Amino acid sequence: MPQVIETPYFTYAITGDTGNFAMKGDWSILNLSQLESQVDALDLARSGTVAVDFQCGGLEQFDLSGAWLLYRTAERLRDKGLDTRFEGFRAEHLQFIEDVLNIEKSRPSSRPIRTIPKAIWDISTSAIRTFSRETHNRGLWFMAIGRGIISIVLNPRKFRWIATARHIQDAGISALGIVALMAFLVALVLGFQGRAQLAQLGAQIFTIDLVAISVLREMGGLLTAVLVAGRSGSAYAAEIGVMQLNEEVSAMETMGINPYETLIIPRMIALLICLPLLTFVADVAGLLGTLMMATTMLDLPASLAIDRFLSLDPFNHFRAGMIKAPFFALVIGMIGTYRGFFVERSADAVGRNTTAAVVESIFMVIAVDAMFSMLFTEIGW
Amino acid sequence: MVSTALIEVRNLVNRFDKHTVHDGVNLSIYENEILGIVGGSGTGKSVLLRTMLGLREATSGEVRVFGEDIACRNSSGNLAQCQNRWGVLFQGGALFSGLTVLENVMAPILEHIDISHAFAEELARLKLSMVGLGEVAYFKFPAELSGGMVKRVALARALALEPRMVFLDEPTSGLDPISAAEFDELILYLRDHLNLTVAMISHDMDSLLTICDRLAVIVDKKVIADKKDVIVAHPHPWIREYFGGVRGRASTRAA
Numbered sequence: 001m002p003q004v005i006e007t008p009y010f011t012y013a014i015t016g017d018t019g020n021f022a023m024k025g026d027w028s029i030l031n032l033s034q035l036e037s038q039v040d041a042l043d044l045a046r047s048g049t050v051a052v053d054f055q056c057g058g059l060e061q062f063d064l065s066g067a068w069l070l071y072r073t074a075e076r077l078r079d080k081g082l083d084t085r086f087e088g089f090r091a092e093h094l095q096f097i098e099d100v101l102n103i104e105k106s107r108p109s110s111r112p113i114r115t116i117p118k119a120i121w122d123i124s125t126s127a128i129r130t131f132s133r134e135t136h137n138r139g140l141w142f143m144a145i146g147r148g149i150i151s152i153v154l155n156p157r158k159f160r161w162i163a164t165a166r167h168i169q170d171a172g173i174s175a176l177g178i179v180a181l182m183a184f185l186v187a188l189v190l191g192f193q194g195r196a197q198l199a200q201l202g203a204q205i206f207t208i209d210l211v212a213i214s215v216l217r218e219m220g221g222l223l224t225a226v227l228v229a230g231r232s233g234s235a236y237a238a239e240i241g242v243m244q245l246n247e248e249v250s251a252m253e254t255m256g257i258n259p260y261e262t263l264i265i266p267r268m269i270a271l272l273i274c275l276p277l278l279t280f281v282a283d284v285a286g287l288l289g290t291l292m293m294a295t296t297m298l299d300l301p302a303s304l305a306i307d308r309f310l311s312l313d314p315f316n317h318f319r320a321g322m323i324k325a326p327f328f329a330l331v332i333g334m335i336g337t338y339r340g341f342f343v344e345r346s347a348d349a350v351g352r353n354t355t356a357a358v359v360e361s362i363f364m365v366i367a368v369d370a371m372f373s374m375l376f377t378e379i380g381w
Numbered sequence: 382m383v384s385t386a387l388i389e390v391r392n393l394v395n396r397f398d399k400h401t402v403h404d405g406v407n408l409s410i411y412e413n414e415i416l417g418i419v420g421g422s423g424t425g426k427s428v429l430l431r432t433m434l435g436l437r438e439a440t441s442g443e444v445r446v447f448g449e450d451i452a453c454r455n456s457s458g459n460l461a462q463c464q465n466r467w468g469v470l471f472q473g474g475a476l477f478s479g480l481t482v483l484e485n486v487m488a489p490i491l492e493h494i495d496i497s498h499a500f501a502e503e504l505a506r507l508k509l510s511m512v513g514l515g516e517v518a519y520f521k522f523p524a525e526l527s528g529g530m531v532k533r534v535a536l537a538r539a540l541a542l543e544p545r546m547v548f549l550d551e552p553t554s555g556l557d558p559i560s561a562a563e564f565d566e567l568i569l570y571l572r573d574h575l576n577l578t579v580a581m582i583s584h585d586m587d588s589l590l591t592i593c594d595r596l597a598v599i600v601d602k603k604v605i606a607d608k609k610d611v612i613v614a615h616p617h618p619w620i621r622e623y624f625g626g627v628r629g630r631a632s633t634r635a636a
Contacts, residue, residue: 029504029543033495063543064575068507345524348478 007038017050024058027066035066039073051083137342148260163266171232171267172274176281179224183282186219187211187289195297204298208308211293215286216317222369224282225328228275229361233336236267237357240340241350249341264341268333275329279322320381324372328365335361385412386445387546387578388433390604393442395428402428404602406442410546415572415579416606417589420599421619426582427472429599430548433580434469447545468539472550474531476523482509482534483519489541508537512567529560533567540571549581553588561585565592586624598623 005012009031011022027035054074056062074084152159194210240263243249252259287309294305339357343349386409393406402425410416420426431437433444447466476485486505491498509519512533523531532552539547552568553561565588571577583589589596590609597606600619605612613624 029490029494032500036496036500064507064511065504065543068504072503 005042009035009038012042014049017048019049019052020055021052022055022057023070024060026061027059027070028061028063029065032065032069035069039069049082051085052077053085053087054089055087056089138338141338141341144260145264148258148265151258152261152265158261160262160266163262164269167267167270168274170235171228171270172278175228175231175274175278179227179278179282180285182223182227183215183220183286184289186223187215187286188293190214190219191290191293191297195293205300205308207298208290208294208300208305209312211290212287212309212312212314213317215290216283216314217321218369220282220286221279221321221324221328222365224278225275225325225332225365225369226362228271228278228328229332229336229365230358232267232271233332233361234354234358236333236336237339237343237354238350240264240337241343241353244341244343245345245350259341264333264337267337268330271329271333272326275332276322276325279325283318283321316381320372320376324369327368327372331364331368332361335364386410387412387447388580389443389445390429390433391443391445393429393432393444394440395425395432395437396440401602403432403439403442403599406599406602406604408597408604408606410578410580411595412545412578413572413576414594415568415581415592417593417596418580418582418599419584419589419596419623424599425602426599427550429604430550430580430582434467434548466542466545468542468544468547470532470535470539470547470549470552472554474523474535476526476531476534476538478523481520481522482514482526485523485534486538486541489538493542505537505541508540509534511540511571512537513563528555529557529564532556532564536567540575543575544577546578546580549579549583551582551584553583553585558587561588564588568592 003014009023009025009027011020011024013020013022025031052074054070074086077084190211191207194207195204198204198206198210240249243263249259249263252262290309291302291305294300294308295302298305300308336357339353339360343353388408388410390406390408393403393408394401395403395406406429408429418426418429428437432439433446435444435446476482477488480488483502483505486508487501490496490501490504494501506519514530514533514537518526518530518534523534526534536547536549536552549568553564556564568579568581568588569592572579581588581593590613593609595606596609596612597604598612598615598617598620600617605615605617605620607615612620615621
């Protein structure tokens with residue numbers, strides 16, 4: 001007695017030991033989702049069936065994906081020892097699938113097989129490779145910078161005044177507003193928090209000491225450096241990285257233009273000039289914030305607050321904060337330009353390197369700051 | 382046999398500020414043909430392509446894709462439907478750099494069709510075999526591929542959703558003549574086997590003269606489109622110079 005299974009895409013009927021698979025409707029990629037589940041749900045190879053006839057009488061659309069599903073189904077039946085017959089198919093589809101499968105079968109599978117020891121081995125060797133490459137690149141970079149500096153010292157006409165001026169504009173002048181505002185607000189915040197704690201001891205007046213010294217010694221320089229690392233360090237990595245990918249750097253080299261002299265030294269010089277000046281601006285804005293904090297939160301007259309401030313030996317603190325600025329500038333400039341120069345050749349590398357430049361330079365700025373703190377404690381500044 | 386037009390461009394005008402690129406362009410792309418789009422640098426071949434794809438809104442004029450006006454794409458889901466029915470090979474390949482070759486081809490399938498991951502992978506492998514790429518390439522990232530392989534992967538990705546039509550932007554640029562000829566063969570083979578319609582921008586005289594059925598030349602801000610032989614013999618001075626130049630003669634002689 002014939003059994004019949006009816007779905008929108010096929011009718012499957014079993015007569016005796018032969019299955020009759022009549023395809024209909026659209027066997028195209030858009031219906032593949034239903035097709036896959038309906039065909040897979042059907043147990044074509046149930047016991048007793050020895051052959052399956054595929055017929056395409058009612059087939060409307062048939063594309064390569066549909067053909068592949070059909071072929072796959074037939075292949076599975078053949079693996080189970082059943083006979084498959086195709087009737088009334090357009091020859092080009094079957095021919096096409098055969099072509100493709102011949103190509104596919106002639107190739108050995110080479111999917112990378114990963115075992116845990118192999119993964120550990122891969123990760124550790126790649127870490128060693130990365131480390132040695134980075135060390136090598138940094139060596140190259142310092143040598144090239146050294147050569148660039150020497151050639152500029154020997155021949156000062158090679159110095160790029162205009163490029164340097166542009167970078168001073170970008171890294172310094174356009175950062176003035178944000179740096180001043182940030183230092184001013186930080187002074188207010190420190191004052192607000194400091195007063196709340198010191199008032200418990202009845203020592204509100206020391207809030208001025210706290211805020212002024214923090215701003216001059218640490219906050220002015222450190223926060224300015226962090227801000228510049230985020231603004232300019234990332235911009236350097238991105239600009240030079242894009243130029244590198246664009247082969248602009250190679251083009252310069254072929255023209256006999258030293259890219260280190262043209263791209264790196266002006267940026268480094270600009271940062272060396274700008275960062276101390278920005279730190280100075282941050283200090284001034286922070287002290288203005290301190291003054292405002294003293295007059296509004298502590299209700300001190302301005303003259304008294306200034307007297308208190310002058311009694312702190314402010315120049316000493318200013319010097320301790322200021323002397324770090326050029327070192328911060330070197331760290332930010334070196335990391336930003338280095339990350340731009342040694343970018344790999346792929347589209348997402350520029351983004352990755354820019355992020356790395358910001359993270360590394362902020363970290364290094366804080367590390368340098370910590371070293372200076374220890375040094376100043378030793379020598380009693 | 383009268384073929385139907387899959388794409389019809391009517392009185393298309395494209396203007397950038399005061400600079401007019403297209404001024405009344407008419408162009409039809411018929412089913413199952415290979416149409417070559419030719420034009421001097423800066424004549425707006427890519428602009429025309431982007432307008433047909435709906436990536437750019439025309440200043441005025443009409444683009445009908447599979448019989449529907451692309452301009453009304455905002456009101457209905459027309460464009461989304463079209464995107465399942467055409468594939469595009471961008472000039473630089475435009476492969477997703479963060480995905481492997483296999484994942485690049487699977488991406489459109491998994492996005493649009495709700496099938497198992499394993500089945501999608503089988504389909505992607507099928508498409509990659511079809512463009513002549515072996516297993517070795519499947520797990521590489523785009524940055525590790527040669528120019529010719531990038532083009533093949535991009536073509537496989539363009540074909541992933543079984544489009545009726547593919548747009549190719551300079552498919553053979555940057556390939557050596559042997560790889561370019563192989564790529565031409567591939568395009569022809571796919572057209573014949575998959576019943577594809579192909580529109581390609583190209584400067585490669587060999588592919589223009591060997592595989593294209595019709596040529597569309599952008600001159601004087603308009604398009605002149607006709608059978609290959611008619612265009613090659615066209616009296617317009619730019620076209621004569623283009624096909625009559627030394628390089629063109631070498632190609633016709635070879636053909």
